[in-house]
Amino acid sequence: MRKVISPEEAERRLQIIFPRAAFDTVFSSPLAAMAVAALIYVDAVCSADDAAETVRWARPTTVLWMSKAVLACDTDAERIAWSDAAAKGNRHVVALQQAWNIPFEPAYRDNSRETLRDETFKGWLTHNAIRNRPGLPKSSPLPMWSLLDSFASLFDPGMTDEEFKEAADQWRDQNLDPGTRLKAAFALNEEVHKHAVKVRLPNSNGATRTLAAGISSLIIKGIVETWALARLKLPVVLAISEPGDKVHLADDALLRKLGIKIDDKNVLPDVIIADIGSDPVHFWIIEAVATDGIVSEQRRGMLLDWAAKQNIKNDRCSFLTAFRSRNAAPARKRLKDLASGTWAWFADEPEYELAWYRIYV
Incomplete structure (x- = not known):
């Protein structure tokens, strides 16, 4: 027993x-x-x-x-x-x-x-x-x-605290739906700010990146682990950037093959994901908004300029602004400023996506 x-x-x-x-x-x-x-x-x-x-x-x-x-x-x-x-x-x-x-x-x-x-x-x-x-x-x-x-x-009373927390994370991953997992992750992050956020990269043989604790990192976790797998055919994370000019790169060989050079002097978005299952390869340029930093018209222009320098054509780029929630203050304040032809996603409603584009008649 x-x-x-x-x-x-x-x-x-x-x-x-x-x-x-x-x-x-x-x-x-x-x-x-x-x-x-x-x-x-x-x-x-x-x-x-x-x-x-x-x-x-x-x-x-x-x-x-x-x-x-x-x-x-x-x-x-x-x-x-x-x-x-x-x-x-x-x-x-x-x-x-x-x-x-x-x-x-x-x-x-x-x-x-x-x-x-x-x-x-x-x-x-x-x-x-x-x-x-x-x-x-x-x-x-x-x-x-x-x-x-x-x-x-x-x-099991014999488990150490760290063993328990790791086991609890694994149990939630295996038994809770994506939206519920993200809500739990946000709640735990608010209660225990010192914990880093570990992100599992798709199609990378189990590779992970560890990000600083915070709302932005949890939104990025949702983008990479949930949105990308549901939305894209074969997503590969090329880069994740954090405050303080810290950039987490993907496989260098893949970056060279795609002709992309990334360094901390670039005008970088929070996440760059390539859908290598699309023909030709399609690039998603993503901003995770904890306080501000949406894909506005101005920001979209700057990011397209950066993409052009990487020999990525405009028609191979799509843009996503990711928020914690539709009820979060940044979303309520800035949704009206999204650039035309971009999408929005909310971590607490991961099965849905908003599109903002001009209707031609």
Whole structure:
């Protein structure tokens, strides 16, 4: 059986997995933390493929009847005994704890089950953190909930803080949709400013670039990891520039083949991506806007001048301005100033894109 985790530590980790600036607080509340601790305690953990009859399922009351005193009785035999008693009903739990000389002092009242079942568990279910027993109605009194093992593994008390944060990042990447991942990344960045932003480059054999912490870097992460893969046929990141004249280059051989020379004296955009799946190769010139710096008419002209010096023709260039959100102050202020024939993208709505161009009639 997995090691037992305290509700306090479970809550701390839940707030990193589901930062409250991006998720409903029921995902990381003290009740949610007790749910993690209780389900792990009774071994209600399974894989998505386990046959239902082989899974140890639990009721919401398994969580509500749990207490710190019970969690301290952590031998496998004690945990199985308490799990079996909870599966039978309240009086069996009371009797067992009397035998253990532990008063029955549940952490929550039974009327908390609706919040746990209809809000916390339902939300976790949409994010692949928990599994419910198939074929049972929502109101069934039978045990029907079990944590998915990949989620439960995030609560191994033996993990170091760095190991946990890395595992939490991997879990979010594998289980959350792109928009939800970006919201979580923004929320975590605001809570912990010291963390650098790692960007995985597409079609580069797993290569990454590490950018300074900040909103611009998170927008760039969304552009490279989400927008480019959805929008372009075969995207290759040629360069990423950061404040302070720091430029992250792609493969030098590819740059030479494309005839592009990049240095920190150029009028560089934030990101340059080549769609090498397009014939001829098409170049996307992108600005990530945390405060200002959109592709205005003036900026577009300057960037086309730079492209011409790299022997990139105008008709092979497209321009994107990327914002954190349509509700972000820079977007509200500057959308009206976008250059004609350019696009806009918003990190918190990654499936959509705005186009601004003249209609010819």
